[in-house]
Amino acid sequence: MSGIFHRTSIRKYTGQPVEEEKMTLMLRAAMAAPSAVNQQPWEFYVVTDRERLNAMADCSPYAGMLREAPVGFAVCYRRDCIRPEYAQIDCSAAVENLLLEADELGLGAVWMGIAPIADRMEEARKALNIPETLDVFAFVACGYPAEEKTQQDRYDPARVHYIR
Numbered sequence: 001m002s003g004i005f006h007r008t009s010i011r012k013y014t015g016q017p018v019e020e021e022k023m024t025l026m027l028r029a030a031m032a033a034p035s036a037v038n039q040q041p042w043e044f045y046v047v048t049d050r051e052r053l054n055a056m057a058d059c060s061p062y063a064g065m066l067r068e069a070p071v072g073f074a075v076c077y078r079r080d081c082i083r084p085e086y087a088q089i090d091c092s093a094a095v096e097n098l099l100l101e102a103d104e105l106g107l108g109a110v111w112m113g114i115a116p117i118a119d120r121m122e123e124a125r126k127a128l129n130i131p132e133t134l135d136v137f138a139f140v141a142c143g144y145p146a147e148e149k150t151q152q153d154r155y156d157p158a159r160v161h162y163i164r
Contacts (some may be wrong), residue, residue: 003100003103003104005143005151006103006151007099007100007102007103007151008103008149008150009111009149010107010108010109010110010143010145010147010149011108011110011147012065012068012108012147013065013068013069013070013108013141013142013143013144013145013147014143014144015068015070015143015146015156016070016127016144017048017071017145018039018068018070018071018107018142022102022105022107024042025101025105026073026098026105027046027098027099027105027156028101029097029098029100029101030042030094030095030097030098030101031094032073033090033093033094033096033097034090034093034098035086035090035093035094036082036086036089037082037083037086039081039082039083039086039087039090040090041082041087041090041091042077042091042094043075043092043107043134044074044075044076044077044089045072045073045074045128046073047071047072047073047074047075047128047132047148048070048071052072052127052128053067053072054067055067055127055128056072056124056127056128058123058149059114059124059127059139060112060114060120060124062113063112063139065110065112065141066112066139066141068143069141069142069143070142070143071141071143072139072141072142073093073107073139073140074124074128074130074136074138075098075132075136075137075138076091076130076136077134077135078124079133079134079135080133086121087135087137088115088137089114091137091138094109094144095138095140097112098140098164099111102134106145107137107142107143107144107146108142108145108146108147109141109142110141110145111138111139111140112139112141114136114137114138114139115135115136115137139164144164
């Protein structure tokens with residue numbers, strides 16, 4: 001569980017390209033996530049083209065780090081999945097797995113929410129030419145970290161309630 005207690009949101013990158021093998025490992029981790037009725041609604045767009053990364057950055061006021069990241073992931077979900085009301089929850093689990101694997105591989109990454117803001121979702125779809133059958137859930141910027149952060153201890157026993 002050391003990855004859980006080590007991972008932080010990294011927003012600055014060295015510019016060194018991320019190896020294809022590492023991107024594949026992150027995607028394998030993402031797709032290992034649990035999902036409602038095992039629907040696995042996710043689709044992933046892996047973006048290394050600088051022009052497209054810049055276009056992604058323009059989709060949200062919180063996505064500027066994509067301008068410097070060597071790779072960006074657009075996490076989407078199929079509208080026609082079995083239980084669409086759970087698709088965003090499923091994608092959340094997939095993104096967390098992707099982030100944990102990035103940390104394990106010595107990479108830094110940060111999750112940027114796109115959903116549920118309809119305007120951002122539509123702008124992201126257009127920026128990446130994503131089919132109408134998919135909704136964009138989130139972006140993840142990723143690269144070799146150019147900053148070092150220590151994770152905060154967020155455990156708060158006041159938020160734990162036992163029912164016995």
